[in-house]
Amino acid sequence: MKKEQNIKPTESELEILNILWSKGPSTVKDVHEQLAATKNVGYTTTLKIMQIMLDKQLVTRDASSKIHIYQSAVDKTQAQGQMVQRLIETVFNGSAMQLVMQALGNHNTSATELAMIQEYLDKQTKQGKKK
Amino acid sequence: MKKEQNIKPTESELEILNILWSKGPSTVKDVHEQLAATKNVGYTTTLKIMQIMLDKQLVTRDASSKIHIYQSAVDKTQAQGQMVQRLIETVFNGSAMQLVMQALGNHNTSATELAMIQEYLDKQTKQGKKK
DNA sequence: TGGCATTTACGAACAACTTCGTACATTTGA
DNA sequence: TCAAATGTACGAAGTTGTTCGTAAATGCCA
Numbered sequence A, B: 001m002k003k004e005q006n007i008k009p010t011e012s013e014l015e016i017l018n019i020l021w022s023k024g025p026s027t028v029k030d031v032h033e034q035l036a037a038t039k040n041v042g043y044t045t046t047l048k049i050m051q052i053m054l055d056k057q058l059v060t061r062d063a064s065s066k067i068h069i070y071q072s073a074v075d076k077t078q079a080q081g082q083m084v085q086r087l088i089e090t091v092f093n094g095s096a097m098q099l100v101m102q103a104l105g106n107h108n109t110s111a112t113e114l115a116m117i118q119e120y121l122d123k124q125t126k127q128g129k130k131k
Numbered sequence C: 001t002g003g004c005a006t007t008t009a010c011g012a013a014c015a016a017c018t019t020c021g022t023a024c025a026t027t028t029g030a
Numbered sequence D: 001t002c003a004a005a006t007g008t009a010c011g012a013a014g015t016t017g018t019t020c021g022t023a024a025a026t027g028c029c030a
Helices: A011-023 A028-036 A043-055 A076-091 A096-107 A111-126 B011-023 B028-036 B043-055 B076-091 B096-107 B111-126
Strands: A059-062 A069-072 B059-062 B069-072
Touching (some): A011 A028, A011 A043, A028 A043, A043 A059, A076 B011, A096 B096, A111 B096, B011 B028, B011 B059, B043 B059, B043 B069, B076 B096
Antiparallel strands (some): A059 A069, B059 B069
């Protein structure tokens, strides 16, 4: 019974979501410090984007204290899924397999990772066709 | 010795690239008909975007006749690779494996496709780590 | 309590993208 | 040949996203 929303964050919003996903509920200051570590951006810019995200309901905030605490309002896995799905549709003609090949082929994946994927696939195929 | 360009088409541009990739060199009219099949958009809009793409060198055109013929100036595989790479970095924390899991888990891939991926992985792992 | 630092709010400016109206050029066929 | 159809060029307007300056509110501490 989850609310199904269509998540389409902008670049900047996604950066912030990533921070919130990894750090959990955070102040603007926290997020901005994290952001500023790799990017030259003003504090009020970060604030503004987070306010916009609040508007779009990408985040929620606790304003009970005067220092507001923000947290992601979207599920990480669900968001990842939607973005992958979108890429599959728009770039790989609907074929997940083609995307997987690309990802594995180009990315120089480690042997360990490949093994883990194989294991995963074995489980999938052994338990028969789903659907 | 290839020219390394960073490809970042917009949504609309990507739609057009997909058409050019599948149909090969095409006129604006061709592209627009294709586009209009699924999307309500004016002819001059399509034309304009294609002109902008020419500007950005996403496409080239043959204007020797008065009816210009456009074709993609970017390699499909390379573009796909860059977009996958970007997704891995921005959403999956650099891990191709995580993306693959997502793609396979969510997407209800067919048994046949899974088998093909396994075969591919077998070849990869058997020939040992590259690089 | 007064003043400095921190935080939030707001709006303006700019840039990128999308859309389309209009004008102009070319082709075609009656 | 000339009018309709087809095609290209251009610019303007609307939308969205990004950035930041400035102001106002609040917190802190000497």
